[in-house]
Amino acid sequence: MSNLKKKLMNGDFVITVEVTPPRGPNITEMVNKLEELKKVVDAVNFTDNPSAKMRLCSMAACKISLDLDFEPVLQMTCRDRNRIGIQSDLLGAHALGIRNILVMTGDHPALGDHKEAKPVYDIDSSILVKLVNNLNNGLDINGNKLNGKTEFFCGAVVNPNAEPILPQLKRFEQKLKMGAEFFQTQMIFEIEKLERFIDYSKKFNTKVIAGIVMIRTKKMLHYIASKVPGVLIPKWLIDEVEKLKDEDVEKFGIDFACSIILSIIEKRLCDGIHIMAFSKVQEVKNLLNLIKIKT
Amino acid sequence: MIITKKKNLKDIESFIKEFNSFFLIGCSECATLCGTGDEDAILSFKEWLENQNKKVTGLMIAKTGCQILSTKRQLNEHKEAIDEAQCIVVLSCGAGTQTITEFFKEKPIIPLNDTLFIGNMRRLREFEEKCRACGECFLAITGICVVTLCPKSMLNGPCGGYKEGRCEVNPLRKCAWTIAYEILEKREFVERFYEDILGPKDWSKSNSPREFKER
Numbered sequence: 001m002s003n004l005k006k007k008l009m010n011g012d013f014v015i016t017v018e019v020t021p022p023r024g025p026n027i028t029e030m031v032n033k034l035e036e037l038k039k040v041v042d043a044v045n046f047t048d049n050p051s052a053k054m055r056l057c058s059m060a061a062c063k064i065s066l067d068l069d070f071e072p073v074l075q076m077t078c079r080d081r082n083r084i085g086i087q088s089d090l091l092g093a094h095a096l097g098i099r100n101i102l103v104m105t106g107d108h109p110a111l112g113d114h115k116e117a118k119p120v121y122d123i124d125s126s127i128l129v130k131l132v133n134n135l136n137n138g139l140d141i142n143g144n145k146l147n148g149k150t151e152f153f154c155g156a157v158v159n160p161n162a163e164p165i166l167p168q169l170k171r172f173e174q175k176l177k178m179g180a181e182f183f184q185t186q187m188i189f190e191i192e193k194l195e196r197f198i199d200y201s202k203k204f205n206t207k208v209i210a211g212i213v214m215i216r217t218k219k220m221l222h223y224i225a226s227k228v229p230g231v232l233i234p235k236w237l238i239d240e241v242e243k244l245k246d247e248d249v250e251k252f253g254i255d256f257a258c259s260i261i262l263s264i265i266e267k268r269l270c271d272g273i274h275i276m277a278f279s280k281v282q283e284v285k286n287l288l289n290l291i292k293i294k295t
Numbered sequence: 296m297i298i299t300k301k302k303n304l305k306d307i308e309s310f311i312k313e314f315n316s317f318f319l320i321g322c323s324e325c326a327t328l329c330g331t332g333d334e335d336a337i338l339s340f341k342e343w344l345e346n347q348n349k350k351v352t353g354l355m356i357a358k359t360g361c362q363i364l365s366t367k368r369q370l371n372e373h374k375e376a377i378d379e380a381q382c383i384v385v386l387s388c389g390a391g392t393q394t395i396t397e398f399f400k401e402k403p404i405i406p407l408n409d410t411l412f413i414g415n416m417r418r419l420r421e422f423e424e425k426c427r428a429c430g431e432c433f434l435a436i437t438g439i440c441v442v443t444l445c446p447k448s449m450l451n452g453p454c455g456g457y458k459e460g461r462c463e464v465n466p467l468r469k470c471a472w473t474i475a476y477e478i479l480e481k482r483e484f485v486e487r488f489y490e491d492i493l494g495p496k497d498w499s500k501s502n503s504p505r506e507f508k509e510r
Contacts, residue, residue: 078447083495105454108446108464119447123495126451130492141495159455167476170489171452178492186455229456229463 002099003071004043005153007272008182008207013265014272015041016073016184016209017284021056027064036281038070040288045073045102045184045274051227052079052112059089062098073155074098077106082122083131083141090135094150102155102184103128107229126174129156133179155209156180159230160188160197169200182207184274187224189213189233191263198269209272210264214283215241215253254283258290265291296325297388298414298422299332302407304343310405311382316350318373318380320395322360322387330420331408332356332386340386340407352379360391367398377402430500436488438478442496444471450493452476 007014017037022030037044046061062072074093081089090101105125109117123131123141131141138149156175162168172183183201188194188210201208215221221241225233237256244252257275264270277284311317319337326332334356341351353376357366370377377383382403385392389410396404414422427443433450434440442448446464453472456463460473479485 105447105449107456110446110464121447121449122498124447124449124451125454126492127495157455162453162455162457163459164473164476167453167472168455170476170485174451174489174492229454230458232458 001151002043002153004073004100005181007042011271014043014209015288016043016045016272016274017041018045018047018274018276019061020047020050021058021061023053023055025056027056030061031064031068033281034065034068034070037284038065038068040285041275042272043071043073043100046075048075048077048106049080049112050107052107052109052114052117054112054114059093059096059098062093063096066097071100072098073100073102075102075104076128077104078121078123078125078128079106079109080120082120086123086128087131087135087140090132090150090152091146094135094152099151100153100155101132102157103132104157111227111229125156126171126178129154129175129178129180136179153182154180155182155184157186158183158197158201158208159186160193161186161190161232162230163232165196169197172197172201173204176204176206180206182209182271184209185211185270186230187211187213187228187276188260189231189237191260191267191269194264194269195267207271208269209274210260210270211276212257212260212273213276214257214280214287216250216280216283218242218244218246218249221249250283254287254290257287258294261287261291262294296328296414296416297390298411298424299326299329299388299408300411301331301336302409307405307407310403311344311349311384314349314381314403316352316380316382317344318352318377318383319354320360320383320385320387320391321354321356322391323356324359324361326360326387326391326408327356328416328420329422332360332391336386340384352376357387357391357394360385360387360394363394363397366391366394370395370398428501429496429498430505431497433493436484436493437475438482439471439475441471441475444474448496450496 044065046058048058049055058075062074065072103125109119132152132154134141135150136152138146158172159168218241224231261273275284321332321337337354344351353373355373357369360366384405384407385395386407392406412424413426415425416422426440429442447454453470457470460470462468462470479488
C-alpha cells in the first residue's frame with residue numbers, strides 16, 4: 001500500500017506538492033527540487049503535459065522520484081492516449097513501482113503549445129477511473145482477464161469553483177461510484193466554494209485533498225484568471241493584489257495560501273492539501289513553515 | 296448538409312498554372328446552398344480563369360454530385376467539352392469531386408473547395424456543426440450531441456474546465472454539457488442518467504472508410 005494511501009486511511013493530514021516535469025531532456029533542476037521537497041511533503045504529484053504544453057512524461061518523472069525515495073503521484077489524462085495506450089502505460093507504471101495515480105480528462109490542445117495536435121479523448125475521466133478499477137481487479141477495460149491485479153491508489157479531480165456546480169457534483173459522485181478513492185480539487189481561492197462542495201461530499205466516504213496555489217506575481221494571478229480552465233478568481237482578490245507594490249505580492253501570496261490552509265484545518269474541511277507552487281521549492285518551504293508556526 | 300468553403304485562389308494557382316483549358320462542374324445540392332457550387336460560383340471562377348487567358352470548354356451543375364451513376368449520365372452529355380479540356384475543376388464537396396475522379400483517372404481533377412463538416416444552416420450561409428456522423432447516436436439520452444459539441448467528446452458530464460457555463464476551448468460557446476444537463480433536468484432524467492455510465496464509446500463505428508448497404 002502506498003504511503004499516501006496509508007496516511008489518508010489513517011486520517012493523517014497529508015501534504016502533496018505539484019511538480020511540472022522539465023521542457024527538455026535536462027532533469028538536473030527537477031532532481032534538485034525533488035531532493036529538497038522530499039524532506040517536507042508526503043508525496044509529489046507530476047503533471048501530464050499540463051495546459052496541453054509538451055513536457056517530459058509524468059511516468060519517467062515518477063520513476064526518477066521513486067529512485068530518490070520520494071513517493072510520486074502519476075497524473076494521467078485522456079488527451080494524448082487512447083484506451084490501449086492508457087492501459088499499457090498504467091501497467092508499465094505499475095511495473096516501475098508507481099502506485100498513486102490521479103486521473104483527469106486533461107486540458108484541450110487548443111490551449112497548449114501544439115495547437116495543431118489531434119486531441120484523443122477516446123475515453124473520459126469517469127471511464128478512466130473505471131478502467132483503473134478494472135486493472136485493480138485484474139481486468140482490462142473490456143473485462144478480459146489480465147495475468148494479475150494492479151494495486152493502484154486511484155484519485156480523481158473535482159472543481160468546487162465550477163458554476164453551475166450541480167453537473168460537477170454529479171460527476172464527482174460518478175467517479176466515486178466508479179472506484180475513485182481520493183479527490184484532489186482545483187485550486188481554491190474562496191473557502192465558501194470549498195465548503196459548498198465539502199457539504200455535498202461529506203455524504204460519501206471519501207478523501208479530499210484541497211488544491212492550494214501560491215500567488216507570486218500580479219502577472220501570474222492574471223494568467224491563472226484568464227488561462228487556467230475552470231478557475232475563477234474573485235474580483236476582490238484581484239483588486240487587493242493590484243493595490244500591492246510588486247515586491248509585496250509574493251508575501252501576500254504566501255499569507256493568503258496560509259489563511260486558506262488554516263481555515264481548512266480549523267474547519268476540518270479536507271484530508272490534506274496539494275500545493276501548486278509552479279515548482280518553486282523555497283515558497284513551499286516558507287508556506288509550510290508558516291503553517292507550523294500558526295498551528 | 297455538407298458544408299464547403301471556397302479555397303483561397305492563391306492556393307489554386309499552383310494547381311492550374313500548367314493548364315490552358317478547363318471544364319467546370321458544380322453541384323445543385325449542398326454546395327449550391329453554401330454558394331460554393333452554384334451557377335454564380337461557377338461563372339465567377341470561369342471569369343477568373345478567362346482573365347488569365349485560360350479557356351473554359353464547358354460547364355455543368357451536377358444534380359447530386361455524390362450520386363455516382365446519375366452524375367455519370369450527366370457527364371456523358373458533356374463528353375466533347377470534357378474531352379477538349381486539359382483538366383476538370385470541381386466546385387462541390389470532396390465526395391462529389393471523387394465521383395468525377397472515378398470516371399477520369401487520366402485527367403487532373405482539381406477541387407475548388409475545402410470540405411468542412413456536416414452542418415445546419417442558421418441564417419443564409421451561416422453554418423454550425425451539430426453531428427459528426429460518429430455512427431452511434433446518443434441524442435435520445437443527451438438531447439444535444441455531446442460527442443460533437445463538446446471538444447473533448449465527454450459522455451458523462453462536463454470536464455472541470457468550464458467557467459460560468461462557458462467552454463474552456465471557446466468561451467464564446469456555452470459548455471455543451473451545461474446545455475445537455477439542463478435538458479436532462481427538464482426531462483427529469485438526471486438520476487436515471489447517473490445510475491449508469493455512458494461508454495467507453497465504440498469509435499470503430501466511425502473508423503474510415505465506412506460503407507453501408509441497406510439490403
